[in-house]
Each structure stands twice: as structure tokens, then as C-alpha cells.
Amino acid sequence: MKIFIKNNLKIYLIFLILVALVTLITQNCILLYNKSVFFDNSIPDITDKFENILQHECNVDKESTQQDLCLGKLSQLDNEIRLNQFEFHDECQECLIHNNQKLIVYHHTFWQINDKLESPGYNFKYRVLLLNIMSYFSTQNLCCTKLFFWKLPHFPTKVIQILNKKFHKFIKKDLFEIQDFDLISLCNISKSMNKSVIYKYPLCKMDHVISQNNLVSLSDLVRFVVLDIYGGIYTDGDVIYMKQTNFLWRKNFAYRWSYTNYINTAVLGINKNLDDNINKLYDLVFKKSKSLKEIIRNLHPFSLSLLDLNDDYKNPILKIYHSFLFDPAWLCFDGKVKHLNKEAICGFQEFNNEKKIDEKKFNPDDFFGGSFTYHLHLVNCGNNIRNDSYFQYFENYFEKNLRLD
Incomplete structure (x- = not known):
């Protein structure tokens, strides 16, 4: 009996040593792998497939690019990722x-919400913001990401109280922060950030009086300041996340403004740790601008589109994606593509x-499946939310998924 136990103990110890060795080798492989690719090491060809789809089915330069083929291919890739993820998949392995x-x-x-308290506009904009935040926490890899909500000091206190209560569990885990957009403070923070350049420009030497007027344009300044300092991905408040954005972490990017030759920055990504060529854009906009008003005007997508953003053909300062990936209803709204099907959105309202949407048929994965985000375009969709709308069903879905109070 003693010999049997002794032999089994040896086998068990050998087994533990083998497990430890396999774990160590796997971790080192993941570490080396993540220096070039950020996905699970069981599917190393996924990024190549994504790039291939961008070149063919989702080519931003071809007017013949079809929405159903583009998003269909991206949906297939999403399904392949799900199939390749093991039951005990560790999302932290996907981090950069x-x-x-x-x-x-x-x-x-x-x-920002400037509407009168409890007015239709106030309630609608408040729910739009909640939808943006809930969609983020429902779709993103929280092991690798963190959300900042930026506001001006006069933002409604009541809404802040609701956000603090509703998303308390994320705030407690340091996954969510609510911050004032204070240029003086941010300019000082910029000085201590390794890759940040904002503090060098005249912007940080100006009188920083931010008016409540023309807040849409002000958001153009906000996104470029916070992305210079912290990096990451910016979305407008009327954008909802449809899936993980880890395909996008490695490049500075924007997307095409519908069918025009302009770029759009409603979703904008900047990662200076991997590519600091974006500083050339900052120089073009911030160095010579003499006033805050001029800076904001020069940061409008129309103005940015007139800049020479390509360092050379192989290394563009901004990677421009097709609008299907972030704003899939836009080309239909502009009359450039046909409805995908009778359930698909064309007009933003x-x-x-x-x-009217049948709740039994509602499936979030079928709503422009394959796209990273959906842009509501607030100015075009009014203030009403019907109970049988996509808005309401997404709201219900995210709340249930997150188990919010």
C-alpha cells in the first residue's frame, strides 16, 4: 500500500511540474505574441483576416463596396473568434x-445637456448617454479597458448622481471615471505624460473660458485633447458600441464621412505608444492657431479633411475605415445604398x-451585425422614444445584461 501511494505521489508531482512548465511556456508565448498581435494566441491569423476584409469587402476607396458583403464578412469573423475561444478563455490574454x-x-x-430639467430634450439626451455607457460595459473587454466620461462643470448634477449610482460597481473597480473637461488641469497633466504634446502649444497658454454655446464643435477639441494625453478611443455620446473594439487598438483611425471625401471623427482612435505619427496632425492644427475658436474650427472634420494626413502611402497618419464599420445607416440615409432588409434602419428616426420592431425578433447581433458601433445622429432623430423601438429594446437588453440597479 505504501509503495502504491509513493508511486502515485511521484506521478502527481510530475504532473504538477508539467502543468507548471506548460503554463510558463504559454505565458511567455502570449507575452511575445502580444508584442505584435493582441488577440488570443489560439487564433493568430485573425488580424490578417480582418485586414484582408478591409482590403476587399470593406474597401473604403471603392464606391462599389457593398454593405451586406462588408458586414457579412465581419460577422463571419466575429463568429470565428467566438468558436475559437475556449470555455475557460482568459480575456486578459487579449490585452496589448x-x-x-x-x-x-x-x-x-x-x-452635454442644456435642456430644461425633465423636458423631452433633457430626458432623451440623458437616455442617449446611458445607452452609450451601457453599450460600452456590455461589449468591451474590461480587463484591458477603462471608460472616461468628460463633461463641463455645469453638467446637470442630477444626471451625475444617477450615473454614480447606476454604475457604482464599475466606478468601485476603477473601470469608469467621470471627469470635468478643465483645460488648465489637462494642460498640466500633459506635461507629465510621456507621449503628450498638447502642453507645448499656444492652447495651453490661452485664457480658458469655455462657453456653453456651440458644444458640438467644442467636442471636437475635447476628443483631441484627451486622446493626446491618455490615448485610446473616443466616441460621441450618441454612439453605441456593438462589439469589442480590440481590432482597432493598434492604429490611429477615423472613418469616412458617408460617401464624401471627408473624414469623420465621431469615433476616433489614437495610440501613440504604437504610432506617434499622429503628432504631425497636432502640429498642423495647434501650432499656428491663435485662438480657441480657431483651434476648434480647424478640428472640425471638414477642416481636418483638407490637411495632408498621409506621411507616405504605407504609413498614413490616420487609417480611414469605411463608414459601414461605425455608422452603418448613413449611406442609406444619404440614398447611396438600399435597405439591407425591412428590419434595417435607413432614416435615423x-x-x-x-x-415598430417586433420584440420577439429583436436580436442585437442582427442589428448591422459586424459593425463596431452605431451612430444615432442626434440632430436627425427627434426626442421621442417609442416602447417598441430599437432604442427601447437595446436599453432593456443592456440593463438586463449588466444587472444594473
């Missing part, structure tokens, strides 16, 4: 590694008001 440390990708949004 920089200087042998996990790199947190910061996400940012900016929003259809998301919240004009289209």
Missing part, C-alpha cells in the same frame, strides 16, 4: 502588451421613433 506591461486602452465620451 507594452514594455512588458498590460496596456489599458482608455475609452472616452463627452456629452427609425431607431427610436418611426419604426
